[in-house]
Amino acid sequence: MLNFSDRLFDTIKKKNSVLVAGIDTSIENIPDYFIKKYYDKDKNETENLKYILFEYNRRIIDAIEENIVGVKFQAAFFEQYSYHGVEVLHKLILYAKNKKLIVIFDGKRNDISSSAKGYSNAYIGETVVFDKKIKFFDCDAITVNPYIGEDGIKPFVEDCERYKKGLFVLVKTSNPSSKDFQDLSIDSKYLFEKVAEKVHEWGAGCKGKYGYSDIGAVVGATQPDAAKLVRSILPDSFLLIPGVGVQGGKVEDLKYFLDKNKLGIIVNSSRDIIYAYKNHIHSDFEKSSFIASKNLKESINNAIA
Numbered sequence: 001m002l003n004f005s006d007r008l009f010d011t012i013k014k015k016n017s018v019l020v021a022g023i024d025t026s027i028e029n030i031p032d033y034f035i036k037k038y039y040d041k042d043k044n045e046t047e048n049l050k051y052i053l054f055e056y057n058r059r060i061i062d063a064i065e066e067n068i069v070g071v072k073f074q075a076a077f078f079e080q081y082s083y084h085g086v087e088v089l090h091k092l093i094l095y096a097k098n099k100k101l102i103v104i105f106d107g108k109r110n111d112i113s114s115s116a117k118g119y120s121n122a123y124i125g126e127t128v129v130f131d132k133k134i135k136f137f138d139c140d141a142i143t144v145n146p147y148i149g150e151d152g153i154k155p156f157v158e159d160c161e162r163y164k165k166g167l168f169v170l171v172k173t174s175n176p177s178s179k180d181f182q183d184l185s186i187d188s189k190y191l192f193e194k195v196a197e198k199v200h201e202w203g204a205g206c207k208g209k210y211g212y213s214d215i216g217a218v219v220g221a222t223q224p225d226a227a228k229l230v231r232s233i234l235p236d237s238f239l240l241i242p243g244v245g246v247q248g249g250k251v252e253d254l255k256y257f258l259d260k261n262k263l264g265i266i267v268n269s270s271r272d273i274i275y276a277y278k279n280h281i282h283s284d285f286e287k288s289s290f291i292a293s294k295n296l297k298e299s300i301n302n303a304i305a
């Protein structure tokens with residue numbers, strides 16, 4: 001099996017797209033006509049929830065797959081429905097993997113090393129179950145929070161090497177409050193620069209045949225100035241960039257995130273794609289999402305050409 005960064009690189013080239021669709025779906029944002037059509041009064045709430053949540057997202061994935069390199073599943077939107085949502089998440093991960101899309105689990109997980117290893121086992125590695133080892137979620141990559149320090153990151157990095165998976169470490173996030181801690185100054189550097197230096201160190205041992213590291217960084221689209229600094233520290237890492245559109249990040253600023261080969265980025269968009277029907281692009285939600293993802297893919301490609 002190829003390294004994560006090689007699989008990502010090849011899929012970007014094959015699809016001619018760096019767009020990742022964020023699957024952040026809440027039931028209350030699914031169109032009424034869809035719910036009315038599929039809500040079955042003879043079933044209980046959770047059976048209806050599971051069916052409708054899976055079906056809506058499955059159809060979105062089918063509609064947009066040609067425009068995207070992968071999908072990013074935001075854990076919160078599944079966990080809010082307890083184990084019912086997690087069951088749907090598991091089914092959707094399998095569905096997306098079967099379509100050869102790059103699957104990123106956005107859980108921003110971490111803990112002390114023993115607990116971090118549990119998260120890593122679940123999402124990118126394998127878990128010992130009696131005399132078997134089971135790859136439960138088997139995603140291509142996971143987002144992690146670096147605040148706990150190196151011993152919490154190491155189990156993930158080791159599993160990236162072992163299972164050919166990827167990691168995206170939060171370096172400079174897209175939200176306005178990212179400045180509260182990430183911009184604190186230490187030794188005349190921002191804290192996020194220090195984190196980026198660590199990401200460089202952690203990724204040095206896992207590079208693919210194209211020279212990219214399997215350990216990448218999350219940098220918000222709303223942070224082009226920070227992106228220039230991060231890119232100078234991380235010349236060989238993929239940057240996962242959320243925050244275009246609704247959060248104010250501009251496609252024209254994506255050039256500041258690129259590496260020297262005008263590559264090395266993937267750009268997430270969630271609400272603008274999964275709820276594109278709200279913008280009345282088309283009366284049909286699948287067509288709306290298709291058009292929104294196609295337009296965004298093309299405008300990103302133009303901006304980074």
Ligand SMILES: O=c1ccn([C@@H]2O[C@H](COP(=O)(O)O)[C@@H](O)[C@H]2O)c(=O)[nH]1
Binds near residue numbers: 219242244268271
């Ligand atoms: O810095 C970060 C890190 C993660 N996110 C996540 O990305 C999507 C963004 O959704 P949009 O609807 O496209 O705004 C969401 O899942 C966030 O949890 C981020 O926004 N910023």
